[in-house]
Amino acid sequence: MLDQFDITKRWPAKDPSVIQLYSLTTPNGIKASAMLEETGLPYEAHRVSFQTDDQFTPEFLSLNPNNKIPAIIDPNGPNGEPLPLWESGAILIYLAEKSGKLLPPDGAKRAEVLQWLMWQMGGFGPMLGQFGFFHAYGGKEIEDPRPLDRYKTEAKRLLSVLDKHLEGRTVVAGDDYSIADVAIWPWVRALFTGYKAAEALELERYANVLRWHTECADRPASQAAINIPPSP
Structure with a gap:
């Protein structure tokens, strides 16, 4: 069933009966692999290397024309048909619904979880990503301070939003650990790892975020x- 997808020519499936994950250990990539680990759905992972521009190859673009990771193929999708899927938020929702885990089935709690997932996708992730570029990567060579100042200010604002929300809470939304937590914690982690921005963003000020992040990151x-x- 998977041989209809050109991406499998570059990344052959060892077990074509399980979900195929095409990813890398970036914040968005970790979101997908963490979700697969949380749900227990069988899968195998294929490394899409940015160093060799794998994301721009015809095989990868045949699955995701937006040339971003992660992407998946579920050989046992809806109605038993293979399902190719990209965009990390869409993947989290799909895997939650497929497994019946980490997303309330209906009602206000579900809406709350999706609200915070969209907050990560629309603001927290993109803004921290831009901050990281200007603070730690290619953008740091730009002499004009305004781009870095803009994204640094916005990163701090978003961290404050999250920190205030987490006061007295153990999870971001609903009553239990959910795809909202899965989506957000890898981006907080990136501030310590790839971006090395703990001092620049004064992360010690966000005690609730740090407590919550530790609990999320310590999960198996x-x-x-x-x-x-x-x-x-």
């Missing part, structure tokens, strides 16, 4: 996900 699924797909 999270610990596994930060190494999936493994480095060569």
Whole structure:
């Protein structure tokens, strides 16, 4: 069933009966691998290397024309048909519904979880990503301070939103750990790892975020996900 997808020519499936994950250990990539680990759905992971521009190859673009990770193929999708899917938020929702885990089935709690998922997708992730570029990567060579100042200010504002919301809470939304938590914690982690921005953003000010992030990152699924797909 998977041989109809050109991406499998570059990344052959060892077990074509399980979900195929095409990803890398970026914040968005970790979201997908953490979700697969949390749900227990069988899958295998394929490394899409940015160093060799794998995301721009015809095979990868045949699955995701937006040339971003993660992407998946579920050989046992709706009605038993294979389902190709990209965009990390869409993947989280799909896997939650498929497994019946980490997303309330209906009502106000479900809406709340989706609200915070959209907050991450529309603001927290993109703004922290822009901050990271200007603080730690290519953008740091730009002499004009305004781009970095803009995204630094917005990163702090968003961290404050999250910190205030987490006061007295153990999870971001609803009553239990959910796809909202899965979506957000890898981006907080990136502030410490790739961006090395703890001092620049004064992360010690956000005690609720730090407490919550530690609890999320210490979960067995999270610990596994930060190494999936493994480095060569």
